[in-house]
Amino acid sequence: MKQKEFKKPDEESKNEKKTKLQQDVKEEIKKEIEQDLEKEINQYKEEIELLRKELEHYKKLEEDYLDKLKRIHADYDNYRKRVLRDQIDTIARANKDLLEKLLPVIDSFDQALTIGEDLKSSDDEFLKGVKMIYQKLMDILAKEGVSVIDPKGKEFNPHECEVAITENVDDVAEGTVLEVLRKGYKLNDFLIRPAVVKVCKK
Numbered sequence: 469m470k471q472k473e474f475k476k477p478d479e480e481s482k483n484e485k486k487t488k489l490q491q492d493v494k495e496e497i498k499k500e501i502e503q504d505l506e507k508e509i510n511q512y513k514e515e516i517e518l519l520r521k522e523l524e525h526y527k528k529l530e531e532d533y534l535d536k537l538k539r540i541h542a543d544y545d546n547y548r549k550r551v552l553r554d555q556i557d558t559i560a561r562a563n564k565d566l567l568e569k570l571l572p573v574i575d576s577f578d579q580a581l582t583i584g585e586d587l588k589s590s591d592d593e594f595l596k597g598v599k600m601i602y603q604k605l606m607d608i609l610a611k612e613g614v615s616v617i618d619p620k621g622k623e624f625n626p627h628e629c630e631v632a633i634t635e636n637v638d639d640v641a642e643g644t645v646l647e648v649l650r651k652g653y654k655l656n657d658f659l660i661r662p663a664v665v666k667v668c669k670k
Contacts, residue, residue, distance in 0.1 A: 617652030617663040619645040634669035642670045
């Protein structure tokens with residue numbers, strides 16, 4: 469039979485103290501590790517917060533720059549359109565001024581052709597030549613956007629015509645243009661000169 473080993477009370481106490489000391493050391497190390505981890509986590513949190521603020525700052529900067537860029541682009545686009553419109557208006561005004569100076573010449577042509585047809589026969593070579601020159605001139609003007617206002621037989625339009633004479637005609641509706649006394653002209657949508665007309669008035 470084996471004899472039971474009995475430890476001395478002093479030895480038991482020493483072992484307990486040793487075990488307790490080991491546990492205390494472990495607890496202390498654990499606490500230190502936890503504290504270090506907490507510090508590190510707090511540092512990372514601060515860094516993340518700083519980075520987040522920095523990111524928000526740069527996002528705001530990016531939005532500001534993008535907004536400025538859009539405004540500059542819109543301003544440039546408006547400027548380009550305005551310059552183009554001004555150029556078109558300048559050309560149109562220059563053409564309008566030139567056409568206004570040419571109108572008396574065209575009127576003289578019309579009168580000369582009317583008189584020539586009354587005086588000469590339609591086979592007259594000179595008259596044919598003048599008609600050809602006149603037609604060439606009108607073709608060039610038509611290519612440049614010039615159109616003759618010819619309201620004869622149509623309803624009177626105050627935006628394109630001026631009434632010089634009125635006449636009561638039985639078979640014609642009131643307000644109908646009976647005769648064009650002087651031709652009117654338009655340059656695209658610009659009215660250069662209104663047509664002077666005779667209108668039926670009951």
